[in-house]
Amino acid sequence: MPAQSPQQAESQTEQLAAANAAAARPSSQSSPRTSAAPSAQTAKPPEEPATVKTKRRSRRDPLTIFLVLIIVFSLLVAGLIAGELYARHVANSKVAEAVACEVNDQATASFGVAPLLLWQVATRHFTNISVETAGNQIRDAKGMKVQITIQDVNLKSTPSSQGTIGALDATITWSSEGIKESVQNAIPVLGAFVTSAVITHPADGTIELKGMLNDIVAKPKVSGNGIALEIISFNTLGFSLPREIVQSTLNDFTATLTKNYPLGIHADSVQVTPTGVISHFSTRDAAIPIGTQNPCFANL
Structure with a gap:
C-alpha cells in the first residue's frame, strides 16, 4: 500500500466519523417512540374480572338487601299465619266435639286472640276458650x-x-x-x-x-x-x-x-x-x- 499523507488520514477519519453519526441518528430518534409504549402500558390499572365486579356491586346494593329481607320476612309471616289458622281449626274442632258429645247437640268453640294459639299449644297452657251450643x-x-x-x-x-x-x-x-x-x-x-x-x-x-x-x-x-x-x-x-x-x-x-x-x-x-x-x-x-x-x- 502506498503511504498516505497525514492530510489524507485525517480526511478519512472525518468521513468515518460522519458516516457513524448518520447511521446512529435514526436509531436515536426511534428510541423515544419505542420506550413510550411501555410507559403508557404501565400507567393503565389492571382490569378486574366481570364476576368480581358483579359480586361486589350486589353486596353493596342496599335495595337488593332490602328486597331480600322483605321476601324472607313475608315468607315467615305467611308461614306463621298458616300455622296459626291450622292450629285454631284443630283446637276448635276438638273442644267443640267434646262439648257436643256431652250435651247431645251441635257446638262451636273459639280460642282467645292473645297470646297466639301456637304459643299456647307449645306451652300447653290455654288462657281463654268460648263454647256455644246450637x-x-x-x-x-x-x-x-x-x-x-x-x-x-x-x-x-x-x-x-x-x-x-x-x-x-x-x-x-x-x-x-x-x-x-x-x-x-x-x-x-x-x-x-x-x-x-x-x-x-x-x-x-x-x-x-x-x-x-x-x-x-x-x-x-x-x-x-x-x-x-x-x-x-x-x-x-x-x-x-x-x-x-x-x-x-x-x-x-x-x-x-x-x-x-x-x-x-x-x-x-x-x-x-x-x-x-x-x-x-x-x-x-x-x-x-x-x-x-x-x-x-x-x-x-
Missing part, C-alpha cells in the same frame, strides 16, 4: 242452650287426668217452649194434662204448667248440683194424682237434665225471665278426665 237441646231438655267460658287450662297428663281447668262458667237458657216439650216427652202422664202451655212469671220467679183442666205452678231453684222445680200450687180437676207423686216425678225429670255434669260443674243460681229460665253453672280447679273415665274427652 240451642236444640242439652241431653233430653229440649230448647236448652249453653254458653261456656273456660279459662286457665293446663294440659299435664297424669294417670287420672289430662290436666286442669282453672275456671269454667256456663249460662244455660231454657225456653218456655222447650220446657213444655221436655215435660211432654219425659213425663207423658203428667204432660198430657198440664203442658198445653208454659207461662213464666218473673215477678215471683215461678213458671206455670197449664193444661185444659189442670194447673201446676212451680218455682225453679238450685237443688244439690242441679235445678229442681218445686211445686207451689197444684190444682187438679181432671185427675187425682197425689201432689207428692207429681213432685217426685218432677224431681226425677230435672235430675236427669241438670245433674251429674262432668268436671264437677254445679248450679249456682236460677232466674225466671219472660221467655223462660236462665241458670248459671260453674266449676273451679277441675281435673279433666281421661278417655276411659269419660269418652267425650278422649280426643283432647
Whole structure:
C-alpha cells in the first residue's frame, strides 16, 4: 500500500466519523417512540374480572338487601299465619266435639286472640276458650242452650287426668217452649194434662204448667248440683194424682237434665225471665278426665 499523507488520514477519519453519526441518528430518534409504549402500558390499572365486579356491586346494593329481607320476612309471616289458622281449626274442632258429645247437640268453640294459639299449644297452657251450643237441646231438655267460658287450662297428663281447668262458667237458657216439650216427652202422664202451655212469671220467679183442666205452678231453684222445680200450687180437676207423686216425678225429670255434669260443674243460681229460665253453672280447679273415665274427652 502506498503511504498516505497525514492530510489524507485525517480526511478519512472525518468521513468515518460522519458516516457513524448518520447511521446512529435514526436509531436515536426511534428510541423515544419505542420506550413510550411501555410507559403508557404501565400507567393503565389492571382490569378486574366481570364476576368480581358483579359480586361486589350486589353486596353493596342496599335495595337488593332490602328486597331480600322483605321476601324472607313475608315468607315467615305467611308461614306463621298458616300455622296459626291450622292450629285454631284443630283446637276448635276438638273442644267443640267434646262439648257436643256431652250435651247431645251441635257446638262451636273459639280460642282467645292473645297470646297466639301456637304459643299456647307449645306451652300447653290455654288462657281463654268460648263454647256455644246450637240451642236444640242439652241431653233430653229440649230448647236448652249453653254458653261456656273456660279459662286457665293446663294440659299435664297424669294417670287420672289430662290436666286442669282453672275456671269454667256456663249460662244455660231454657225456653218456655222447650220446657213444655221436655215435660211432654219425659213425663207423658203428667204432660198430657198440664203442658198445653208454659207461662213464666218473673215477678215471683215461678213458671206455670197449664193444661185444659189442670194447673201446676212451680218455682225453679238450685237443688244439690242441679235445678229442681218445686211445686207451689197444684190444682187438679181432671185427675187425682197425689201432689207428692207429681213432685217426685218432677224431681226425677230435672235430675236427669241438670245433674251429674262432668268436671264437677254445679248450679249456682236460677232466674225466671219472660221467655223462660236462665241458670248459671260453674266449676273451679277441675281435673279433666281421661278417655276411659269419660269418652267425650278422649280426643283432647
